[in-house]
């Protein structure tokens with residue numbers, strides 16, 4: 001997309017977030033590698049810098065308000081605006097456990113990261129996205145957040161109350177923000193990257209992280225009329 005320069009990806013030190021950063025970086029974006037752990041974030045930054053990508057580690061734990069505020073202050077000072085926000089950070093704690101086997105803490109932890117954290121990052125970065133000529137927000141959701149998918153017969157291991165409900169909540173967040181942002185230059189979408197080989201699911205899956213990043217990149221670079229520019 002013309003004139004767009006900066007992209008922040010949360011949870012970008014590995015998996016789908018890392019590959020999304022790599023792809024956007026190869027397209028010419030300055031990629032801000034949001035990571036909750038400094039060592040892991042810097043390692044990812046280093047790897048991308050070696051590939052010639054303009055990457056910069058930004059400390060960002062989506063469950064820690066001060067890191068969100070400090071990250072936004074850093075982006076404001078260095079760039080003055082943000083063009084793309086990819087809310088990618090996520091956890092899955094069930095590991096096959098059924099709803100009645102969960103503790104309240106499992107639900108709380110999952111929502112802290114997958115939903116409340118995503119909300120707070122979106123809210124705090126919105127003013128910077130508003131300053132872009134065409135801000136784009138992509139919320140990395142999941143097919144497991146779809147009511148229709150959950151009504152189909154599935155393997156019990158996918159019957160994950162905390163994870164699935166947190167992603168359903170993400171989809172509703174996307175819809176409600178999209179209504180609020182109607183008429184603005186910002187587009188906000190949820191992406192379902194598909195069953196992907198990453199740490200989140202113990203490296204099981206049907207897609208590589210690079211393949212999974214594809215839909216996220218598409219939604220992050222939508223043209224004004226909603227079409228994909230490439």
Ligand SMILES: NC(=O)c1ccc[n+]([C@@H]2O[C@H](COP(=O)([O-])OP(=O)(O)OC[C@H]3O[C@@H](n4cnc5c(N)ncnc54)[C@H](OP(=O)(O)O)[C@@H]3O)[C@@H](O)[C@H]2O)c1
Nearest residue numbers: 011015016036061062088089090142194195196198199200
């Ligand atoms: N893999 C799949 O099949 C699949 C399918 C659909 C959707 N998704 C979604 O895709 C997204 C990326 O997941 P992935 O599969 O790439 O898994 P992953 O490799 O485990 O990556 C998750 C990333 O989120 C980060 N993270 C976790 N909690 C965080 C927090 N509080 N603050 C900041 N970062 C945090 C992790 O950081 P650490 O390295 O420090 O733990 C890691 O960088 C998630 O939202 C997931 O729900 C995955």
